[in-house]
Every structure is written in C-alpha cells, then in structure tokens.
Amino acid sequence: MTEVELVAAALAAGASAGLTDTARGAVHDLYTGLRDAVRRRLDPDGVADARVLDAPDADLEVWRSRLVGVLTGSGVEQDRAVMAGARALLAETGQDGRFTVYAPDSKGMQNGNNNTQHNTFN
Numbered sequence: 001m002t003e004v005e006l007v008a009a010a011l012a013a014g015a016s017a018g019l020t021d022t023a024r025g026a027v028h029d030l031y032t033g034l035r036d037a038v039r040r041r042l043d044p045d046g047v048a049d050a051r052v053l054d055a056p057d058a059d060l061e062v063w064r065s066r067l068v069g070v071l072t073g074s075g076v077e078q079d080r081a082v083m084a085g086a087r088a089l090l091a092e093t094g095q096d097g098r099f100t101v102y103a104p105d106s107k108g109m110q111n112g113n114n115n116t117q118h119n120t121f122n
Contacts, residue, residue, distance in 0.1 A: 003077030006087070006088045007076050007082060008071060009084035009090065010049070010059075010089040011035060011053070011064075011089075012060045012067070012091040013089060013095045013103065014089050015031065015056040015060065017031070027092050027093060030088050033085055034085035034089050037079070037082045041074055041079055041082060042070065042074055055091045056081045068082075083120065
C-alpha cells in the first residue's frame with residue numbers, strides 16, 4: 001500500500017466508522033483532524049479537489065478510489081501530520097494493515113511480509 005493509498009484508506013475507515021453511533025471520541029476526532037489536514041493540503045487556494053472530502057459515496061470503495069486519484073500528486077505523502085494522522089486513525093479503527101489468517105487445514109503455508117522467512121517441506 002502506498003502512502004497515498006494509506007491516507008485514502010484512513011479517510012474511508014474514518015468515514016465508515018462515523019456512520020455508526022459507536023464512533024465517538026477518538027475515532028471522530030482523528031477522522032476530523034485528518035480530513036481537515038488533507039483539506040488544507042488540497043485546497044490552499046480554493047481548488048475544487050477538496051470537495052471530494054465532503055461527499056463520501058454510499059460505496060466507500062468507490063469513494064476511496066476517487067480519493068486516491070485526487071490525492072495522487074498532492075504531496076500528502078510528504079506531510080508528516082497527514083501521515084501520522086492516517087496511521088493513528090487506521091490503528092484506532094483496527095484497520096492498520098495488520099491481518100489475521102485463519103487456515104486450520106493448511107499445509108506449507110507462508111504469510112507475512114518478512115522476506116527472510118524460509119520453509120522446509122519434508
């Protein structure tokens with residue numbers, strides 16, 4: 001996942017969490033802070049691209065794709081506050097890129113992103 005995709009994923013996760021009544025406190029605050037930081041990055045001179053932040057689609061994956069398109073080339077990946085906010089929001093929503101694999105009958109399975117892992121099969 002690129003940094004731009006990470007920011008888009010965080011915004012989508014925050015918007016999705018905001019659709020439930022349980023999303024109060026930290027998630028709401030992190031989402032609002034990230035959205036505002038991205039808006040400042042996209043809209044320093046009143047450019048229309050920042051409007052995408054105001055209108056999450058009913059289909060969050062479509063909106064996330066639109067975000068990636070708008071964010072690409074905007075320099076959000078160079079903004080430390082944006083990146084820190086995106087990582088914090090993803091961690092708070094439990095969507096920080098970690099995953100759980102349930103494969104009870106698997107044989108010879110390898111997962112993870114550690115390039116030094118070696119398996120020996122006998």
